[in-house]
Amino acid sequence: MKKIYVAGASGWAGQEFVAYMRGRYADASIIDLGGPIQENNHGQILDLKYEHAFEDLRAVSPEDVLVNFAGIIHPSNVSEFFAVNAEGLTRLFTAFAKGGGLKVVHVSSNSVLGFNLDGEPFTGSSVPRPYQGYGISKLIAEHSLLRLAMTHGLSLTILRVPWFHGGMNPPMRQIDFYRMVLAGNFPLPGQGSNLRSVLNVTNLAISIDALITRWIPGIYWVSDLELPTFKEYLTIIQSVGLEIGLPVAAKPFVLIPRGFSALARRFDAILQSVGFYNQKIHVIGELDQDIFGDPSEFLLTFSPEGYIPLRKAVFDSLLAAKERNLI
Numbered sequence: 001m002k003k004i005y006v007a008g009a010s011g012w013a014g015q016e017f018v019a020y021m022r023g024r025y026a027d028a029s030i031i032d033l034g035g036p037i038q039e040n041n042h043g044q045i046l047d048l049k050y051e052h053a054f055e056d057l058r059a060v061s062p063e064d065v066l067v068n069f070a071g072i073i074h075p076s077n078v079s080e081f082f083a084v085n086a087e088g089l090t091r092l093f094t095a096f097a098k099g100g101g102l103k104v105v106h107v108s109s110n111s112v113l114g115f116n117l118d119g120e121p122f123t124g125s126s127v128p129r130p131y132q133g134y135g136i137s138k139l140i141a142e143h144s145l146l147r148l149a150m151t152h153g154l155s156l157t158i159l160r161v162p163w164f165h166g167g168m169n170p171p172m173r174q175i176d177f178y179r180m181v182l183a184g185n186f187p188l189p190g191q192g193s194n195l196r197s198v199l200n201v202t203n204l205a206i207s208i209d210a211l212i213t214r215w216i217p218g219i220y221w222v223s224d225l226e227l228p229t230f231k232e233y234l235t236i237i238q239s240v241g242l243e244i245g246l247p248v249a250a251k252p253f254v255l256i257p258r259g260f261s262a263l264a265r266r267f268d269a270i271l272q273s274v275g276f277y278n279q280k281i282h283v284i285g286e287l288d289q290d291i292f293g294d295p296s297e298f299l300l301t302f303s304p305e306g307y308i309p310l311r312k313a314v315f316d317s318l319l320a321a322k323e324r325n326l327i
Contacts, residue, residue, distance in 0.1 A: 003029045004212070005056065005101075007092055008069030010034050012174070013107065013201045016167045017067065020205035031056055033070075033092075048088025054095035065103045065212055066096045071138070074173070074279040078133040078272050085137035090144040097152035103215065104156040105208055108142055110197070111135030112160060115289040122160065122197075122293030124220040132282070133272050142219075157211055158219040159204075162291060166200035166313035168320045173279075175326050178318060181237045182327070184249030189288035190258040192231025197223040197292040200313035203304075210304035220301070221293035226310040230287065233310075240314045246327060261288035 004021065008014040009032040021028045033056055048070060060066075070092065072084040093104060113122050114129035130136045148154045165174070180186040199222060207222050228236065234253060241248045265285035271278055298304075308316075321327045 002063040002065060003031055003060070005031045005033055005060065005064060005066045005096070006069070007033045007066065008071065008107075011069050012164055012167060012169070012171050013204055014069040015169055016201040017069070017205040017208060019168075020202065021209065024209065033057075048084050048092055054092060054099075057092075057095045057099040057101065060096065060099045060101040062100065062102045064101055065105060066093075066101055067105045067107075067208060067212075068092065069107050071141075073134060074282075075277055078275050078277050081133040081137035081277075082140070085134070086140035086144075089141040093141075093145055093148055093154075097148050097154055102153060102155050104145060104154055105211060106141065106145055106156065106158050107204070108158050108160045109135065109138045110160060110162045110291055110293070112139045112142065113293075115286075116195070116292060119290070122221050124160070124218060124297055126160075126221070126293075131286075132268065133277070155215070155217045157215075157217050159207070159211075159222045160219065160293070161199050161204065161221075162197040162223050162293065163199065164201050164204075165198050166202055166308070166317045168317070170317060170321070175321055178237060178241075178321065178327055181234050182241045182246055182248050184251040184253060186234060186253055187256045187260070187284060187287065188231060188234065188253035189256050189261045192234070192253070193229050194288055195227055195290045195292040196230045196233055197227060198233060198310065199223045200308050200310070202313065203307050206304045206306055207298065207302065210302040214302050216301055218301075220298040221295055222298050223293050223295045224310050224313075225295070225299075225307060227292055228310070236311055236314055237318070240311065240318050244315065244319050244322060246318065246322060258288045261285055 006014060006018060009018050018030055021030055072080055111131045111134050112128050113126050114131040128139050130139045142158055145156050149156055203224055238248050261284055264281050268281050268285045
């Protein structure tokens with residue numbers, strides 16, 4: 001049976017994918033490139049900066065698949081974007097190709113495409129307009145894969161994905177997001193009418209499973225079927241919170257002028273130009289923008305079954321957080 005090598009199995013989407021595949025296929029041969037931690041059976045963080053991290057890739061077969069979730073999204077400084085997402089992932093992909101592997105699934109990002117400036121949804125054929133250091137570093141990783149496809153014959157699939165949500169074990173940044181929304185403290189620029197695609201991490205796992213089964217290389221946009229406005233997305237979280245008995249503030253949001261997001265974008269650009277990164281400023285700078293895509297090409301090509309509706313994904317994730325006393 002072919003092996004599935006997973007880079008980034010310790011992360012939000014990586015954990016969900018490994019759990020999904022092992023639950024669906026009793027004989028699944030999944031290799032966590034970060035190595036297991038015995039006490040909780042989760043993967044360790046894969047250190048992409050060092051060649052010894054790729055020892056498991058010395059004898060892969062052409063039928064084996066590398067699924068990459070690894071990367072860094074909110075570092076302390078801009079140089080880490082390039083040390084990990086650009087240089088580190090290039091090392092990973094090169095090691096896999098030199099070891100004999102041919103098939104790669106790379107989870108990229110909507111930041112490679114930037115914002116929907118023309119009002120058209122993103123698709124697999126959208127022209128990259130990378131946003132800030134993160135988007136540039138993720139585009140470099142894509143280009144590294146494309147070069148390896150030409151030089152080593154890699155067969156590759158690149159998935160461009162929006163904001164994650166859902167899952168049974170979201171990171172603390174997502175828990176903090178839930179807390180702010182439920183407490184009515186999350187900033188909402190303008191009327192919150194901008195469109196915002198999101199992707200439940202379980203739906204991503206379902207998508208990758210379908211992709212591995214059919215294996216049609218290409219670049220695809222993957223997101224949930226629903227396309228909410230940003231205000232609608234926040235309202236769903238609050239509504240579900242009330243439904244499961246969590247305290248929800250009477251005031252829904254902290255309304256801020258859209259100009260605040262524009263100011264944050266400018267400040268973010270200045271900070272990143274001198275090597276600094278601030279997560280809150282970066283996120284506020286994106287809050288008023290359309291970031292949405294059309295998943296129909298992927299859905300028609302691979303026919304994934306069992307996508308979880310947006311509201312149910314929020315319900316399951318919030319309930320799991322509540323049961324673990326995180327919210």
